[in-house]
Amino acid sequence: MIVVESISKSFSRKGKRKPGEPRRIEAVKDVSFTASDGSITGLLGSNGAGKSTTLRMLATLMQPDDGTAILDGHDIIRSKLEVRRTIGFMPHNAGIYPRLTARENIYYYADICGVDRVQRNTRTDELIQMLDMASFIDRRADGFSQGQKTKVGLARALVHSPRTLMLDEPTNGLDVVATRGLRDIIRKLADDGHCVLFSSHVMQEVEALCDRIAVIADGRIAAESSLNGLLISTGQTNLEDAFVSIITTPNTKNEKQVTVDSNRSDMGRHTDGPA
């Protein structure tokens, strides 16, 4: 269970500043949403919208400037270690060690998490089965395909049996078959009672998988609902149109102008102001 309570984060701008540009970039502004156990919550947004920063704050990798979040009853600012014990976090490119075997990668994380040896070995065997990793488990990760890397990354994130799972663009670089496989795994994890939060900019992904969707644009939550809820409120028939409609409509509640920094967006669909 994740309850995010209006967290914000800004960074100092790198490089040369254009005249009139603020000194700091507000990456995440007053973001609140909830992700409950047994369901899959998607954080949908274009590149640079603030998805990764939000996940990093929830994973206690970064301290929010303002606001907080409660994960399974633990505050991400005050009880970092407790929060880390309850979460499994996979960043957007798995980040596994190429000179270690898949098994060594998984054991390393288990040992750091303090999982005892016997439990570690049985848990790893379970994960090998669940993620179908038997054919490459004792090979060095050097030449792994993106799909294999993602599986190792996922197994690593799950080895200490966390209640909450946070995945940052997990299907990046995966082919259709691997993506479908991963979807099944994520669905199964949610059905087992896990709280799954994942970020994505791929509409089909979110459409196919998520029970709830939080649309994030320019560092703010622009909408939060179920897929049907989003379609109804925007009057569109598919998520892509609903998404574009949401991120290009000024949010009256926050009185914000939807302006998308051209170099922070590669979706190429946004223009300044309402569509």
Add this chain to the structure above:
Amino acid sequence: MSRIFTVCLKEILDNLRDRQTLFYALLFGPLLLPLIVAGSLIAGFKQSDIDFSEVSELAVLHADRAPNLISFLRQQNVDVTQAPENYKAELQDGSLELVLEIPENYASNLRTAKPAPLTLYVNHGDRNSSKAARKLSRLLEVHKRTIDTLRLQARGLNPDVFDSVQVTEIDISEDGAGVQILASMLPFLLIMSMVMGGFYLAIDTTAGERERQSLEPLLSLPVQRFSVVAGKYLATWCFVTLSGLLTAIALVLLFRFFPSDVLSTLLRFDAFTIAKAFVLALPLTVLITSLLLAVSAFTRSSKEAQTYLGVLMVIPMAPFFLLQFLNIRSANAIMAMPMMSQYKLLEKVAKGESILPVHILLSVTGTLVFATALFSLAVWLYKRDQIIT
């Protein structure tokens, strides 16, 4: 504590599989560096040292014009040969070291008590040629004095009248000039190999991990960031120390093959001396590890880390050059300076000089203070948000 060891063991295992790290830790510092540096220094030392009992060759033009001079040279272990036609070219390409030409008027001038000319062809661009010229000049000086003495005596004069000043040079330094370089070679090699030993491991475990983006999931695990840094520190320290230890062993073995006449009287490089030097240099392993880790924790990529650390390589090398050119005394302030103090201490060990306990204390304390400061800097860098961006 067990987390620290988990991180440490993983980093060691990971880097044992990396050829670059292994090459620099196990081969470059301990073996190649001593061979290159010590070898060339010893060779240079031998080159500038003139051995008069050694037989040397001398090519002479018109040897028949000075039979007495030639027989004198032969008595002095000089093997006189006929100079070839193209002697100038051979001098230039180094196949001939020295040519002595005896001009036509040598004998007649000598008979009539006028200065008798001799021409020496030498190539000062070639160290061997210069050395041979110095040796021959000394021999010719002896020959000249004999003739002078005979002439003065024949005229009823005491030859001492012409020696208005007699200069005697007594070398009171405990060593010769070359010995200073040889003595500072011991700390130089030990310290450089320690730095090289930990260099790639420090980069790989910090900047490398950031670059591979494996740091982000690692820091999201239930472990204090301090433990992560400490584990990486411990792994790097193991490589730094191992590299230093292997270098010490390699030096013991290497000096067995060195010409004993050069070393034995002036310097000590036996197993006990090198063991003592290693123990005195040991606090540096802590400092070097901190330095490598702090700098690479500051950088974002391996390439950036290599650039910064490459520049920082000046630090362990600086004392070596400073001590060659400046006369730095073993003052207390110098002894509290890390690197510099180890250079001074290890030099003293190599020369067999006594060491004040207070100097050891200052050296260890100074080094550990700097090491702690740099380690704290590394931990602080890891606690910042920027470490994962």
